[in-house]
Amino acid sequence: MHSNSIDIRQLEAFAAVVSAGSVTGAARLLGRSQPAVSRLIQDLEAELGYALLHRSSGRIQPTARGLRFHAEVERHLASLIHIRERAEAIGRDEPATLTVAATPSLAAGVLPQALAALPGELIPRHLHVQSLAAENVVQAVIARSADLGISSLPLEHPGLEIHWIAEAPCVVAIGADDPLANDDVVRLSDVAARRVITLANPYRLRHRVDEAFERAGVAPERIIDVNASLTALSLVRAGLGIAIVEPATIRGVPLDGVVMRKLDQNIPFLFGVISAAALPLTPTVSAVIDAARVQSLAMPGCRLLEANGTDALADSVYGQATISEGTPR
Structure with a gap:
């Protein structure tokens, strides 16, 4: 990589080209001229030292390296947006932006009801909900690109705090x-x-x-x-x-x-709520944790497991049943 720093405009141009599928489309999205967008991409490639885009017969496609880099760019740009939103919230003395990552089933079946149960003063102006695979929920929370995660087990990781674990029969x-x-x-x-x-x-x-x-x-x-x-x-x-x-x-x-x-x-379905270890919880995050627990327990046969979740974590990893058949639910 060369000595010049990467410009945020270069990253925005690259993300726009991948999204639009063409430099012309990216220029329209960004409100810039086509030559300006092309130059930003060329400068970015020169800075990185490798090609991000295949250019042939007027068509543009990301290279293999370009696809990998695009995932990083998306995360970076999203983080910048969140920082801007949080700065504005601080200036207005409002609840901070909230980002919740959840697996699709829990994003559909628990999270909406939990968010709807929050007191109005705790709901931030900007609320981000990400529906992700369970492994990606964990990574988003560890990377702190999500404030809170709701995911199926296993959730064992030293960088996580597990607030509660529940089990519901399939x-x-x-x-x-x-x-x-x-x-x-x-x-x-x-x-x-x-x-x-x-x-x-x-x-x-x-x-x-x-x-x-x-x-x-x-x-x-x-x-x-x-x-x-x-x-x-x-x-x-x-x-x-x-x-x-x-x-x-x-x-x-x-x-x-x-x-x-x-x-x-x-057939037990085990799931829980997680946040990054040692990260102070805002009143909004604490309220979502509690509301998600209440909504989860409204599911037929759902129950909370022991507070520390140790047995449930081991069971989720090794595939053992957490309760014996016939145990009252």
């Missing part, structure tokens, strides 16, 4: 006209006879679903795996199968034509 989502919808409790053996829709991540909920089928002595022959519960519910509504999901999504985003039923096997 449910089965069924088309309302399906004969199984007439049952209050659906047998896992009946589920296995159908096309089963479930989550794909083998290190989180999926391994618990697989263990439950193994305990029941059955194995589904037809499976659709997805990376978000809302996708699973949409597939159920389209008549493509029945889904085993955590209860948060179907509670937060109920779909016409899809009903939720209990399973005869306990």
